[in-house]
Amino acid sequence: MEVIGVRTASLGDATYLVISGDHAIIVDPQRDIGRFEEMLAARAVTLTHVLETHMHNDYISGGRDLAKTTGAELVLPAGSGAGFAFVPAFHREVIAGPGVMTIEPLHTPGHTPAHTCYVISSGDEPKALFSGGSLLVGAAGRSDLLGDEFAHQLAVLQYGSLQRLAALADETGVYPTHGEGSFCTASGAGRTTSTIGAEKAENPLLSISNVEDFVDNQLSGLVPYPSYYQYMGGINRRGPTALAEPNILELGPGEVAGHLDAGGSVLDGRDRDAFAAGHVPGSVGIELGDSFAPWAGWLLDFHSSVVLILGPDDDASAAAVELGRIGLTAAGVMRGVEGWAGQGRPLASYRTASSAELATQLEIEPSTQVLDVRDPLEWKSGHLAGSLHAYVPDLLGGQPTGISRDAPVWVICRTGNRASIAAGLLDGMELDLVVVTKGGVPDLIG
Numbered sequence: 554m555e556v557i558g559v560r561t562a563s564l565g566d567a568t569y570l571v572i573s574g575d576h577a578i579i580v581d582p583q584r585d586i587g588r589f590e591e592m593l594a595a596r597a598v599t600l601t602h603v604l605e606t607h608m609h610n611d612y613i614s615g616g617r618d619l620a621k622t623t624g625a626e627l628v629l630p631a632g633s634g635a636g637f638a639f640v641p642a643f644h645r646e647v648i649a650g651p652g653v654m655t656i657e658p659l660h661t662p663g664h665t666p667a668h669t670c671y672v673i674s675s676g677d678e679p680k681a682l683f684s685g686g687s688l689l690v691g692a693a694g695r696s697d698l699l700g701d702e703f704a705h706q707l708a709v710l711q712y713g714s715l716q717r718l719a720a721l722a723d724e725t726g727v728y729p730t731h732g733e734g735s736f737c738t739a740s741g742a743g744r745t746t747s748t749i750g751a752e753k754a755e756n757p758l759l760s761i762s763n764v765e766d767f768v769d770n771q772l773s774g775l776v777p778y779p780s781y782y783q784y785m786g787g788i789n790r791r792g793p794t795a796l797a798e799p800n801i802l803e804l805g806p807g808e809v810a811g812h813l814d815a816g817g818s819v820l821d822g823r824d825r826d827a828f829a830a831g832h833v834p835g836s837v838g839i840e841l842g843d844s845f846a847p848w849a850g851w852l853l854d855f856h857s858s859v860v861l862i863l864g865p866d867d868d869a870s871a872a873a874v875e876l877g878r879i880g881l882t883a884a885g886v887m888r889g890v891e892g893w894a895g896q897g898r899p900l901a902s903y904r905t906a907s908s909a910e911l912a913t914q915l916e917i918e919p920s921t922q923v924l925d926v927r928d929p930l931e932w933k934s935g936h937l938a939g940s941l942h943a944y945v946p947d948l949l950g951g952q953p954t955g956i957s958r959d960a961p962v963w964v965i966c967r968t969g970n971r972a973s974i975a976a977g978l979l980d981g982m983e984l985d986l987v988v989v990t991k992g993g994v995p996d997l998i999g
Contacts, residue, residue: 554654556681572596576599581604582615584613584793584795584877586618607665607667608665608790613788613796617637657672658670661687663711664694664698682726689729696771698778712767715758723749727749728746776928812885817860829988832902834980835981865888906988924956943975961985961986964986968993969991
């Protein structure tokens with residue numbers, strides 16, 4: 554039995570293809586199912602089952618359509634509440650898989666109430682646990698995504714679920730859906746996969762013997778999660794559609810201006826230095842990369858179509874797929890801002906600096922205004938004396954308290970990425986910005 558992981562770095566998630574002979578099972582496929590169909594064709598295997606561990610909060614599932622196009626059985630947690638046909642996975646009710654494979658669902662509430670893991674065996678030997686958002690590498694899935702009122706009880710259930718999974722054979726492989734980079738983790742999850750034995754030895758959560766200590770641990774280290782999460786569960790229960798091949802229209806300045814005037818979103822995916830040098834007023838700058846889609850889903854109007862501004866060599870189709878995985882639609886792309894400026898339309902800009910330059914500035918003028926836009930846990934772990942704090946999403950609410958327009962504001966994060974995103978949100982607030990795009994707070998506080 555072969556397990557192939559397909560990671561989506563931008564969401565910190567993985568889909569798994571399990572192959573035995575000329576048959577296959579897929580676990581937690583994302584919306585762009587074409588890449589999985591290509592893998593099946595390349596391996597000349599027939600897909601028999603699509604397994605979903607839960608109704609995902611961080612992306613739109615491709616499970617329903619993948620099962621439909623391949624003729625595979627779609628298996629969902631029995632209590633998922635899905636409004637379309639599926640095979641219900643009941644706790645320990647074994648499902649016959651292809652060839653010598655069997656699928657044993659394990660009800661593991663905690664990340665969601667109906668969350669279900671799957672143990673896939675080859676013959677009589679359990680080989681792999683597909684743990685979704687339950688047991689992760691060095692961590693566990695967070696339990697607050699359905700609201701604070703459910704978080705405590707779900708954390709209690711998560712404790713029991715982890716104990717149940719830890720009772721599996723040590724050599725059982727652990728293949729979580731969520732990993733490093735996912736906001737669905739309650740703490741720092743590892744990058745890849747593990748085994749039950751390794752997790753029992755190394756995962757700190759499995760060493761906690763008291764349920765209330767576990768709950769306190771799980772609920773004390775949480776950072777805010779993207780606002781688009783509120784829509785994912787409902788879409789996945791109603792029955793999402795697969796992501797079509799993007800057809801991105803090339804747009805001119807007038808069309809982009811009209812889109813903005815109509816209340817549409819403009820997302821600039823160029824690199825941070827290009828955005829700083831000149832960007833369309835009202836656009837949000839999130840450079841293409843691993844955090845592109847989650848930040849877009851957090852900061853843009855979920856119900857509005859998106860116009861992209863990209864560099865001449867940027868892949869607009871790939872950017873559209875990233876957005877489409879979380880339900881955003883790219884309506885078109887404008888290449889650069891030269892055409893915009895060439896028509897006499899205004900550009901917004903700001904100065905940039907390095908963390909070393911900020912250090913020099915603070916030596917000269919210790920009262921320099923510094924705005925730290927890292928998340929609350931990062932801020933709590935250490936920050937520059939005298940700096941102000943506002944996490945990037947908080948800037949949607951307007952100018953941070955305590956900021957003066959009478960002096961420059963230095964904006965900083967950990968690496969420069971979020972400081973650049975914040976700068977776009979601060980547009981129009983009549984602030985003199987200096988954005989630290991190279992380096993960040995760790996360089997200045999040791």
